[in-house]
Amino acid sequence: MKKVALLLSKRSVLLLLVYIIVATSWIFITDQLVQPVADNSDTAYLLISLKDWIFVVVSGLVLVYFASQKREAQQDLASTERKYQKLFQHSSDGIMLTNPNGAILKVNPAGCRILGRKEEEINELGREGITKNNEKMQEALRRREETGHFSGELTFIHKTGKPIPVELTSSVFHTEGEGLQTSVIFRDITDRKEHERLLQEQIRMRAAIMEVGAKALEAGKLTSFYEMLTQEMTTLLDARRTQLFRFTEDSGVQLLANSPPLEKSPAYGHEFADLQTINTPQIIQPDQLQPLTQRTSDSSVSYGVIIPGDSGPLGFAAAQYADNYELNTNDELFLKAVAHIISITTARKQAEQQLQQSLDEKKTLLSEIHHRIKNNLAVISGLLEVQALETEDEQVRFTLHDSQQRIQTIATIHEKLYQSSTLAEVGTKQFIEDLISSIHDTQNPGTQQDISYEMDIEDISLDMDQAIPLGLIVNELVSNTYKHAFEEQKQGHVTIRLETKDNTIRLQVTDNGKGLPENFTLQQSNSLGMNLIQTLTHQLEGKLEYQNTENGCEFTVTAPLPH
Structure with missing residues (x-):
């Protein structure tokens, strides 16, 4: 506003100088015109009077013009001041005029409302009394001093002592006669900060x-x-x-x-x-x-x-x-x-507990079933043993011993099943080793045969449907070595290998006995044991192969590995 008044005063001075120059020039020129007729008093008087009247009229017009220009300038200045005052008074943002040293000159109503104080209180407190003097404030003052401007977020202090986060813009400007001043425009962003906090809290x-x-x-x-x-x-x-x-x-x-x-x-x-x-x-x-x-x-x-x-x-x-x-x-x-x-987890845990309880009950029941089957098979085996002791027919005795051994093989599998943790699968290594030991103890009782074993058994988990056929095949093949391979020998050696490869299971039983008869075929064999081996191999969906070796014979059973 003062700049407008300053510009108007400069314009008036310039017009005054122009007027003085014009007026001086007019007097000089008219004096030169009147000079030649100075002897004629009437003419000279007329010209002088005309010159004076023209000067008076022009001077009056100039004065009127100056007066109108001044009035217009005052009106413009007043209108501008009203506009700025209205903006200052009715702005929703707080506005302050301050000195760079921190003295507060003027505060609008919005600023007073944000700070909860009257303008006189704010002016008296100054910058130090309404702001939180921290590193952020010092950095803002430093930047404004270096660049003449600052925009950012600071913290003001409410009358109650409550910190008020504000978004602030401050600029330095020069005023005629009053030196440097600063404008501070600020907005209370408490609600926005609370929304941001709640959003972060929600996340x-x-x-x-x-x-x-x-x-x-x-x-x-x-x-x-x-x-x-x-x-x-x-x-x-x-x-x-x-x-x-x-x-x-x-x-x-x-x-x-x-x-x-x-x-x-x-x-x-x-x-x-x-x-x-x-x-x-x-x-x-x-x-x-x-x-x-x-x-x-x-x-x-x-x-x-x-x-x-x-x-x-x-x-x-x-x-x-x-x-x-x-x-x-x-x-x-x-x-x-x-x-x-809690509701979902409690329901799930209770269902799990009920399921586990049911599984434990079924596990106990299944274990008891395997145990009773094993005991019942042991009773049957015992009956066959008694029957074998009572008969005098050597062939019948051998047949009863073979049946007893097969029953004992099935009983061993059930024993291993109820001892296992799953009650559904049995490990082949321990099972076959125990089976071979049982065969060695029961075959040809009273004979002086010295049969040694070499076992290379991979420990494979098999369920009952695979374990029983495989165990019976091992029983028949190893028992046959006593009855046929070493029939005329006091010493012998049997090798049993079990391994998995390419999703197949491979059982191989080799002995160093007398070998298979010449032109031997399974189709022509009327042996119950050999027929049983073929049936069990078919049950495993496998393949049975046999051949004589340099020192005996070899049987190989391959079958798909159970899924």
Whole structure:
């Protein structure tokens, strides 16, 4: 505004100088015109009078022009001042005029409202009294001093002492006669900062919910899960204490977990009917969060949310705060999410426990079945042994011993099955080694044959459908070495190999006996043992091969490896 007045005054001076020059020139020129007729008094008088009148008229016009220009300048200046004053007074942003040294010259109403003070108070306090003097403020002053401008976020102090985050723009300018001044335009961004904080808190809460959900999937025992959950709740909700309760069948409540640990919960041990008398019916509404006043010695309030279940409420989760605390939206969201996580995890764990209990019962039953089958087969084997002792027919005795050994093989498999952890699979290594030992002890009792064994057995897990046929094949092949390969020998050696390769299982039994008869074929063999080997190989969907070697014979069975 002062710049406008300054420009107007300069223009007036310039016009005045022009007027003086014109007026001086006019007087000089008219004096030169009047000079030749100076002797003629009438003419000279007329010219002088005309000259004076013209000068007076022109001077008057100039004065009128100057007066109108001044009035217009004053009107423009007043209009501009009104506009700036209106903008200053009615701006929703705070505006201050200050000196670079921190003295405050003027503050608009919006600035006073933001700071909660009158203009006189703000002027008296100065910059130091209304700002938080920290590194951020010092950096802002340094940048404004270097560049003449600053834009950014700073912190002002409300009259109540509450910090006010503001978005601020400040510039340095020069005024005629008053030197350097600064303009400060600022806006209260408390709401925006609160929204940003709530957004970040919401993101943090959602991440926490996902983390708690992930931990729920990995949870072991429910007691450990409840303890972990209350610890997480106390930390994330910044509560004095968090607690989990369940409703009992006798309409009571039981404390499941609390953090920090408490020897006795204020609500623990009370009947639920008693709790209803101290403002608890509200929490029984599903998905609603209501305050629950507990019996505490200190002044506090707990916010509880129901834990839903398929057949009714399971219990409730509660967070304890100071009496004047109000739960925010994010805390409420977390508590509700925790309640549903507890509901889902509890139901899942209970289903797992029921399933495990059922599996344990079936495992016990299956183990008992295998044990009884083994015992029943042992009884049958014993009966065959008694029958063999009573008969005098050597061929019958051998036949009974063969049947006894086959039954003993099946019994050994059932013994291994009920001893295994799964009750469904048996390891081939220990099973075949025990089977060979049993064959050695039972074949040709009373003979002086010295038969040695070499075993290279890969430990393969087989179920009963594969283990019994394979075990019977081993029994027949090894028993045949006693009856045929070493029939005329006192010493012998048998090699048993079992391995897997390319999804197939390969059994090979080799001896150094007398070998197979010349022109031997399985089709022509009327031996029960050989027919049994062929049948069992077919049952395994396998292939049987045999050949004589340099020192005996070799049988090989290959079959697909069970999936």
